[in-house]
Amino acid sequence: MTQSLAKPRALTVATSWALPDRPVRDLRQFRTQGGMTGLHKALSIGADATIDEVDQAGIRGRGGAGFPTGRKWRSLREAIGDDDAGFVVINGAEGEPGTFKDRPLLRDNPFLVLEGALIAAHTIGAGRIVVATKARFDSALASVRAAIAELETSGLADGVAIEVIEGPDSYLFGEETALLEVIEGEDPLPRNLAPYEYGLFTTSPQLGWSAGSDHSPGGPTIESANPALVNNVETYAHVALVMRHGADWYRTMGTDESPGPTIVTITGDVQRSVYAEVALGITLRTVIDDLAGGPRVGRSVKAVMSGVSNRILSAEDLDAPLSYEGLAGVGGGLGSAGFIVFDDSRNMIDVAYAALRFLHVESCGQCNPCKTGTGAMATALEDVVFGEKTIDELMRILVRSVSTVTDGSRCYLPTQSQLLITSIFERFPLDAHERRARSGDPWSALPKLVDIRDGIAVLDDRASHKRPDWSIAESPVWLGRR
Ligand SMILES: Cc1cc2nc3c(=O)[nH]c(=O)nc-3n(C[C@H](O)[C@H](O)[C@H](O)COP(=O)(O)O)c2cc1C
Numbered sequence: 001m002t003q004s005l006a007k008p009r010a011l012t013v014a015t016s017w018a019l020p021d022r023p024v025r026d027l028r029q030f031r032t033q034g035g036m037t038g039l040h041k042a043l044s045i046g047a048d049a050t051i052d053e054v055d056q057a058g059i060r061g062r063g064g065a066g067f068p069t070g071r072k073w074r075s076l077r078e079a080i081g082d083d084d085a086g087f088v089v090i091n092g093a094e095g096e097p098g099t100f101k102d103r104p105l106l107r108d109n110p111f112l113v114l115e116g117a118l119i120a121a122h123t124i125g126a127g128r129i130v131v132a133t134k135a136r137f138d139s140a141l142a143s144v145r146a147a148i149a150e151l152e153t154s155g156l157a158d159g160v161a162i163e164v165i166e167g168p169d170s171y172l173f174g175e176e177t178a179l180l181e182v183i184e185g186e187d188p189l190p191r192n193l194a195p196y197e198y199g200l201f202t203t204s205p206q207l208g209w210s211a212g213s214d215h216s217p218g219g220p221t222i223e224s225a226n227p228a229l230v231n232n233v234e235t236y237a238h239v240a241l242v243m244r245h246g247a248d249w250y251r252t253m254g255t256d257e258s259p260g261p262t263i264v265t266i267t268g269d270v271q272r273s274v275y276a277e278v279a280l281g282i283t284l285r286t287v288i289d290d291l292a293g294g295p296r297v298g299r300s301v302k303a304v305m306s307g308v309s310n311r312i313l314s315a316e317d318l319d320a321p322l323s324y325e326g327l328a329g330v331g332g333g334l335g336s337a338g339f340i341v342f343d344d345s346r347n348m349i350d351v352a353y354a355a356l357r358f359l360h361v362e363s364c365g366q367c368n369p370c371k372t373g374t375g376a377m378a379t380a381l382e383d384v385v386f387g388e389k390t391i392d393e394l395m396r397i398l399v400r401s402v403s404t405v406t407d408g409s410r411c412y413l414p415t416q417s418q419l420l421i422t423s424i425f426e427r428f429p430l431d432a433h434e435r436r437a438r439s440g441d442p443w444s445a446l447p448k449l450v451d452i453r454d455g456i457a458v459l460d461d462r463a464s465h466k467r468p469d470w471s472i473a474e475s476p477v478w479l480g481r482r
């Protein structure tokens with residue numbers, strides 16, 4: 001069956017573009033749906049025209065920042081030159097709380113993602129593709145491995161080696177430079193240099209103690225920066241679709257600045273948790289009401305958080321268009337389109353605590369102000385949850401920590417804590433005064449998703465068991481209490 005090109009621009013629930021109605025089980029099935037025609041098109045028109053097409057489509061990376069994909073590919077192609085010493089990395093770490101889209105894509109449409117990565121490899125001049133995902137994502141891993149095996153026997157991957165890396169259950173694993181560290185066998189510690197400047201297994205000069213490379217006998221011998229292209233799983237899927245259907249088709253969906261579809265995840269205080277593919281540009285209210293059934297009976301939406309990377313939104317923002325510019329226009333951001341909904345029974349101190357605790361625990365500690373600043377904020381919030389700190393004391397600690405937490409930071413994590421905490425206190429100033437000791441459950445405020453099945457979100461309760469030194473306890477760990 002060929003995918004319909006006549007999808008309406010507005011909300012679609014059961015239909016899909018990258019996310020199939022039914023899992024694509026093998027290469028033959030994928031090809032009957034038009035699969036691999038994008039790769040053939042890219043090979044026939046060549047690298048420059050392929051990048052032009054991606055540029056014209058206006059694809060923006062779906063990993064969170066929305067960086068223009070064509071621009072990234074062009075700079076990688078220039079950085080790699082003619083020696084094919086580059087790498088294509090598929091970021092399938094999916095660590096953002098409230099987001100569940102890359103796992104279903106890898107599980108149910110692995111050939112589409114790999115087709116996009118093969119297009120990237122031929123376009124930027126890379127001889128290796130690395131699929132980096134978490135060891136825990138077993139069903140996604142099984143599908144990807146089976147798809148790679150089929151691609152290799154089919155000859156479609158000739159000239160490009162594809163390997164899979166199973167990474168740790170760590171938020172920083174998804175940060176692109178930490179991802180490269182993990183691929184090299186190290187811990188997920190962000191580097192100073194971007195992947196296009198300092199890629200994989202490089203022997204070129206480096207800055208920063210964690211940016212190690214193997215200089216041992218038998219180790220890699222390429223004397224180059226080996227630039228690596230890192231894109232999100234969904235971004236590669238979009239490239240394959242654009243090369244199959246064309247940039248104009250892609251632009252029939254979404255807005256001028258945010259073209260195409262996206263997979264949204266809606267969880268939290270809603271009737272049913274859901275992930276579904278929609279055209280960008282529809283409103284946040286529409287996806288919450290029509291896809292997730294709206295808030296629970298008798299309740300109303302109080303706040304919405306798009307992961308832990310953006311400012312929090314309030315009920316007044318629900319009519320904002322779901323697009324990069326639409327959500328930025330109300331002070332938020334699209335992120336990876338994972339929306340956690342909080343209803344009017346929530347006190348936002350619980351949300352602030354859950355988010356800051358998460359960021360503190362996941363921070364790697366390479367930059368002292370980040371680890372200690374997120375820790376000071378999370379511990380002070382926890383004290384308020386336990387009724388052991390006054391609001392004035394809390395505010396003094398927050399003000400001091402917010403101003404220094406990003407000092408000398410290697411990655412964006414402490415900025416996330418800054419954005420979240422300031423927006424929560426700006427938008428919900430009364431909640432700190434109204435929070436009574438032990439009146440709510442902060443653990444449930446931050447869904448780390450394992451799966452979404454039949455409207456139910458399966459949560460990873462180990463997130464609350466993780467200690468700031470990354471060890472895992474038997475039971476939930478409070479920061480200031482032993
Ligand atoms: C703390 C942190 C965690 C991140 N986690 C992920 C992740 O799980 N998956 C992902 O694709 N990008 C993640 N990113 C963004 C990546 O660093 C990078 O921008 C992205 O993979 C680029 O792909 P794109 O251009 O296709 O969006 C994270 C960034 C930060 C700062």
Ligand code: SF4
Nearest residue numbers: 364365366367370411
């Ligand atoms: S900013 Fe924080 S999370 Fe990022 S590298 Fe530094 S300590 Fe680690």
